[in-house]
Amino acid sequence: MADDVFDLVVAGCGVAGLSAAVSAAEAGGRVVVVERAPREERGGQSRYTEAYLRMKSESEVTDDFETHLAENGALPYAEPALAMELARPARDRAGHARALSSVDPDVVGEFAAQAGPTIAWLKGMGVRFDFLPTQFLTKSQPRLLPVGGGAALVEALAARAEQLGVAFRYETSAQRLAVDEDGRVTGLVVRRAGRAQTLRGAVVLACGGFEGNPEMLSRYMGPRSVFLRPICKGGHFNRGEGIQMALEIGAAGGGDFGSYHAEPVDPRSSIAEPSVFIFPYGILVNKDGRRFTDEAPGTVDATYESVTRRIFEQRDGIAWVVLDARHQAIPNYRLGLRTDQPPIASDSIGGLARAIGLPEAALARTVAEYNAACVAGEWKPLQLDGLATQGLDPRKSNWAVPIAEPPFHAYPIISANVFTFGGVKIDQQARVLDGGGDPIPGLYAAGEIVGTYYGTYTGATSVLKGLVFGRIAGADALARRNDA
Template sequence: MDATDEVYDVIVAGTGAAGLAAALTAIDTARELATGDLSVLVVDRAPRDHAGGNSFWSTAGFRMPDTTRVNDRFVESFAAVGVTAPDYVARLAADAPAALQWLAGKGVRFRPPRIFLTSDDPRISPEGQGAEIVTALRRELERHTSGVFYERDGQSHAAGVEIRYATEATDLVRDDDGTVVGMTLRGPDGEVRSVRATAVVLATGGFEGNPEMMRRHVGYVVPTICRGGSYNTGAGITMALAAGARRTGRWDNFHPLPADPRSAGGDRGLLTFAAIMETVPYSIMLNRKAARFMDEGVTTMDLLYDEVGRAVQAQPEQIAYAVFDAKTAGLPQWREAVSRDLLDEPYSAATIGELAAQLGIDPEAARETVAAYNAAAPDGGARFDAMRPDGLRTAPGLTPAKSNWAQRVDTAPFYAFPVTCANVFTMGGIGTSPAAEVVTEAGDPIPGLYAAGEMTGLYQAKYVGATSYLRSLVFGRIAGRNAATRALGLG
């Protein structure tokens, strides 16, 4: 070891939910075991006011009816979309209640999600969504920079924490036998330093913020749903692969989400998406040629956002318009539902032709498309039920059909949200064990290396809604506990 090297017991890269959970649990573990001192270095490539990754901006839904249990069919929901990691999913289900109760002990308050389109698979979320979790955990971690002290049998010990923002992890340091013994870091001054550690936890997110990796693996670039995602460059994935980590998940896939392109850029941080998804089922979707291109009511919200995002991505200029009328705007709770993240009001006009002109699409073509849809929509307005798939579908012959919520768009004023496809996270990543150890192609743990969160591959064809944040917390805590135990010489 070079005399100029810095030395810590544990290094955690990333300050999203997974990284913060890992760092705080490492400290908790040291205090609980009280067998020695522990030094923890936490780094994030973003400046402090942009740190937190996707976690800060997430709605942070959890596939649980309360903090004590996961939903019925929780495990089966993963198998249904092609996830073949039964031990990992079983560990996630088993540890989820403890993770949320851990959050509750840190002041995070939970409530049922305010969703418009109901589901028989209930969710809870924190009062302040992902920002509340990141803020609460970061606040506690920063308090710990003054030291955490504990003792056993008359022997005093301490856990010391240092946090470095605007500091990029560039590579892993390994011994000759492949054991991970530290990282190289590039600080805000541009200097690269080697930092030694007994255990390293990677929690640096996916590669949605890396255009080159997106083109290579997915085939095209999709804007990140939030500012945090732009810092997810795949660096942690790349360095783990170089250390022999197994590739897992679906590398040519990502979690798409329909979003309002007007909400991108500046200091907004998050694209409007809840307002879009609370509206699309009751709308008709028109592309730039004023043509419908998908079944807007094909399924429930859990899968519809995936269908909409991918369908819009395939349209000219990757944009479409959710066109609806005064009946939808007048639905009970619609305004409350869309206001959760609404930044720009929908376009509005007295006629479909005037609305189309505002959108920059052909008014006559828009009128013809809406007229054809209205002619195929049923008269049964009394059967319309906004709160669940109602089976109100268009008559045979309309292509594409609409399977649910097929109300006519005929009541002025008329409205439209522009819709594009945004990238929440990528699905390709590295393999880990249920103990959050990074594993090789043969399934063997890479000594000293742990990982959690979006950089660990799991999902295949589709995302299992309201599980990403949950697994970040669960396996972040597992990684932190095992990293601390290793550093203290107990594991």
């Protein structure tokens, strides 16, 4: 067999691409993985994530899993008749209706059904899972984690792929899809060291979103996207070519192209995911020294994204959380601080304002108004305590206690772009759909490139989505290799 002919060509070496490669290789396929990064940085964003999984056990997703995904995958303001049509099972719907929805209910159902078997599959490769402490001091849903995080998943899958003889082409970029006269995808045109080559075979696009592409960010999200930065250096490799090349051959778009998964991070830090989740215990102020949002509308795991989006809306996309000494009495409070930078500290609010460059009088007035709106009650930092401000706009719904005990601390916060929401649509077999809702022969997608979310993210589903549909894509591609 020629060196450029394979049963499956996989673009991307994160957990989605590696799952596809291993699954296909286990079925006896000849597989190649194309990765833009060098070998030592393989894994994309998967390598740097904690890899939270929205599961209540190793075999079961959470009770709200399908409902939450369906709600976040619904088209905003859809006409009632269309919404009813989109909610019907795929087998009963016209193809155009499938193409108009973001996420097919049957795809969500398959996602939920295959999560447990996928975890069992990974355990067979030596990956261990546990309900470990998270950075969320309060949470509404359990999070299963792989011991060792995303890096452990990448290394286990890559080792299995190498054991099965999967070929890897590092420092190689995917350029475009090769398509025959019947519309079947027959391979992937790649470029390495300035030279192009066509790798023949069915294709799985698992090369992420476009958080590393300033042009696409500006086009879809507008000029304020300059205030965003990828959550980790792996995001810089995600430049959206997989989405573009699929759309160019008629793939249906899915997900919210104008939005992204937001996470609060410290802009002073250069480490991966320098998150700051301590803000519910203080107040958030913008560059004018004013509050602008409810810092604690619910548990931090369920509300941090909406709060972070409000931070992104502020002037220059930045805010500061102002805390007093009370937050240091919270058990394990440092779990909510992933940043490697120390707090900015002062024994007075005026001194803190000067240290962080905010208007001193404005910050003093904001703190005084907030303190006056706090009422007596029992402060319960590790559960929703309903201790809310009275007569303050915007209100603070929980953990509202005066900022009065020095030393006072502040952390700057900006919104990181964990991943973009816009991508392509797939069916239950991870086949990419065209604008009419029909599968494009020979083309699959898995991971962030699959457009799933609108408005906000269903927490702890992204890594799991990549693992599940990567595994499905590899197996299905091999099962259909003789259909060409």
